[in-house]
Amino acid sequence: MKHFKYTDGNKRYHTLDYFYKNKFNSKVFKVSLNAGFSCPNLDGTKGTGGCIYCSKDGSGDYAGNPCEPIQEQFNKILEIMKKKWDSDKYIAYFQARTNTYAPLSILQEKYEAALKLPNVIGLSIATRPDAISNECLDYLEELNTRTYLTIELGLQTIHEQTSNLINRCHSLECFTNMVKELRKRKINVVVHIINGLPYETKEMMLDTVKYLNRLDIQGIKIHMLHMLKGTKLYELYQHHPFHILTREEYTDIVCDQLELLRPEIVIHRITGDPKEDDLIEPKWLTKKFGVLNEIDKELKRRDTYQGFQKSIFNKTHQIIDHQVKKNDLVIDATVGNGYDSLYLLDIITEGTLFGFDIQEVAINNTNKLLHQHQKTNYKLFNIGHEHLLETLHHYQHKISLIIFNLGYLPNGNKNIRTKPNTTIKAIDQGYQLLNKKGMILITVYPDESNKNTTGKEEEQVLLKHLQEHYAHQYTIYHNTDNPKAPYLIQLKIEN
Ligand SMILES: C[S@@+](CC[C@H](N)C(=O)[O-])C[C@H]1O[C@@H](n2cnc3c(N)ncnc32)[C@H](O)[C@@H]1O
Numbered sequence: 001m002k003h004f005k006y007t008d009g010n011k012r013y014h015t016l017d018y019f020y021k022n023k024f025n026s027k028v029f030k031v032s033l034n035a036g037f038s039c040p041n042l043d044g045t046k047g048t049g050g051c052i053y054c055s056k057d058g059s060g061d062y063a064g065n066p067c068e069p070i071q072e073q074f075n076k077i078l079e080i081m082k083k084k085w086d087s088d089k090y091i092a093y094f095q096a097r098t099n100t101y102a103p104l105s106i107l108q109e110k111y112e113a114a115l116k117l118p119n120v121i122g123l124s125i126a127t128r129p130d131a132i133s134n135e136c137l138d139y140l141e142e143l144n145t146r147t148y149l150t151i152e153l154g155l156q157t158i159h160e161q162t163s164n165l166i167n168r169c170h171s172l173e174c175f176t177n178m179v180k181e182l183r184k185r186k187i188n189v190v191v192h193i194i195n196g197l198p199y200e201t202k203e204m205m206l207d208t209v210k211y212l213n214r215l216d217i218q219g220i221k222i223h224m225l226h227m228l229k230g231t232k233l234y235e236l237y238q239h240h241p242f243h244i245l246t247r248e249e250y251t252d253i254v255c256d257q258l259e260l261l262r263p264e265i266v267i268h269r270i271t272g273d274p275k276e277d278d279l280i281e282p283k284w285l286t287k288k289f290g291v292l293n294e295i296d297k298e299l300k301r302r303d304t305y306q307g308f309q310k311s312i313f314n315k316t317h318q319i320i321d322h323q324v325k326k327n328d329l330v331i332d333a334t335v336g337n338g339y340d341s342l343y344l345l346d347i348i349t350e351g352t353l354f355g356f357d358i359q360e361v362a363i364n365n366t367n368k369l370l371h372q373h374q375k376t377n378y379k380l381f382n383i384g385h386e387h388l389l390e391t392l393h394h395y396q397h398k399i400s401l402i403i404f405n406l407g408y409l410p411n412g413n414k415n416i417r418t419k420p421n422t423t424i425k426a427i428d429q430g431y432q433l434l435n436k437k438g439m440i441l442i443t444v445y446p447d448e449s450n451k452n453t454t455g456k457e458e459e460q461v462l463l464k465h466l467q468e469h470y471a472h473q474y475t476i477y478h479n480t481d482n483p484k485a486p487y488l489i490q491l492k493i494e495n
Pocket residue numbers: 333334335336337338339340341356357358359362383384385386405406407408409410416417418419422
């Protein structure tokens with residue numbers, strides 16, 4: 001995957017496997033242990049009855065037997081695991097119920113016992129954001145200096161209405177504060193969320209991820225809601241049915257969420273693993289690898305990856321990759337510091353790039369960058385792009401792609417920027433140079449301004465011009481709903 005660096009090749013998201021392999025130079029397995037803790041949402045401290053989807057085992061269905069000592073559980077699980085996989089590094093995973101919910105001395109006893117087990121290189125502790133005391137935080141801080149510690153916090157949704165419905169019994173504020181407390185102590189934070197919670201829309205699920213993306217978290221677990229026998233959730237469903245996501249809907253939502261998430265965030269899970277006998281809906285969840293394959297296939301079909309929505313340039317690069325061939329003639333109408341030119345030259349190894357900029361410093365910067373990368377198949381013009389046609393009249397109908405990156409030179413003089421009239425003039429002229437399959441890509445910065453022109457003004461003149469002269473030939477791509485953010489316009493030749 002050319003554009004996604006946290007992968008060995010086929011995955012388009014930052015898998016836990018990849019993360020562990022790079023961090024510990026080996027495969028690492030999480031061994032689920034059950035310390036027999038309770039939950040403040042069961043015993044009345046925070047609430048009673050627990051979260052409405054929670055199984056009788058407290059979401060620790062694959063964990064060890066709480067009646068057995070930690071060491072015995074560990075050995076038994078390892079024996080089973082070793083039949084399937086080989087690994088010599090382990091993370092002890094306290095999974096079932098709320099694993100910081102006990103007096104400090106008991107927590108210490110359990111965690112320290114796990115740390116003494118052979119080849120255990122870290123601890124993962126699943127808990128609720130309202131169940132970590134200050135003294136426990138201090139202990140975790142110290143523990144974090146001795147081992148690779150991760151705290152997994154359940155959030156499930158940022159929406160208070162759903163949170164009340166599923167009986168979470170803690171607020172979003174409480175969660176956010178706990179993330180901050182843990183990060184103050186440099187402890188790794190992984191957050192659990194659930195897609196398909198009753199009455200939530202796709203937009204709500206995406207909003208949960210957008211919110212988390214802004215927090216300093218290191219990992220995320222994305223689950224599909226399991227509806228299990230004997231849960232309050234199933235009762236609710238029987239009396240007030242709600243939509244159960246299909247596998248296609250779930251795949252679509254997860255792929256959208258991955259595109260939004262910062263690429264550094266490790267994806268610990270992307271689908272659940274419920275016990276088939278207990279599962280009422282959705283049945284498709286039992287085919288875990290089928291779900292994983294669908295997600296891989298969908299990202300490939302979209303040609304996107306985790307973090308794709310982070311920058312509009314990812315969309316620009318995606319279009320360029322599909323559009324430009326190695327012997328094409330292309331134009332960079334605003335070379336600036338030369339990065340777009342370099343991107344194009346990496347593709348057109350046997351073609352030619354023509355670059356324009358009104359600033360000498362931009363031409364020099366670009367020459368320097370391209371020279372550093374041993375590029376020779378290009379020609380730069382220190383003139384305005386409003387002279388495109390007269391400069392390149394020999395190339396009429398021969399150009400595959402023209403890019404405009406409007407605005408001012410990054411790290412340069414902000415008072416020199418593209419202007420509405422010269423921009424539309426250049427677009428009209430460039431259009432005449434395009435071949436039958438040619439296109440123009442324009443990155444617009446509505447929020448930039450200088451003494452003479454604002455980005456907003458240029459944007460408005462440009463959109464009006466496109467509407468009047470190329471009404472059905474252009475597409476606009478946004479990567480965020482922020483009206484001030486840069487966005488992309490793709491203008492295609494009329495066929
Ligand atoms: C946002 S920068 C381009 C950044 C560049 N694509 C890069 O990768 O570094 C915009 C550039 O447009 C140039 N510019 C402004 N008016 C121009 C015009 N009429 N013709 C050509 N270039 C122009 C500016 O000098 C500035 O360097």
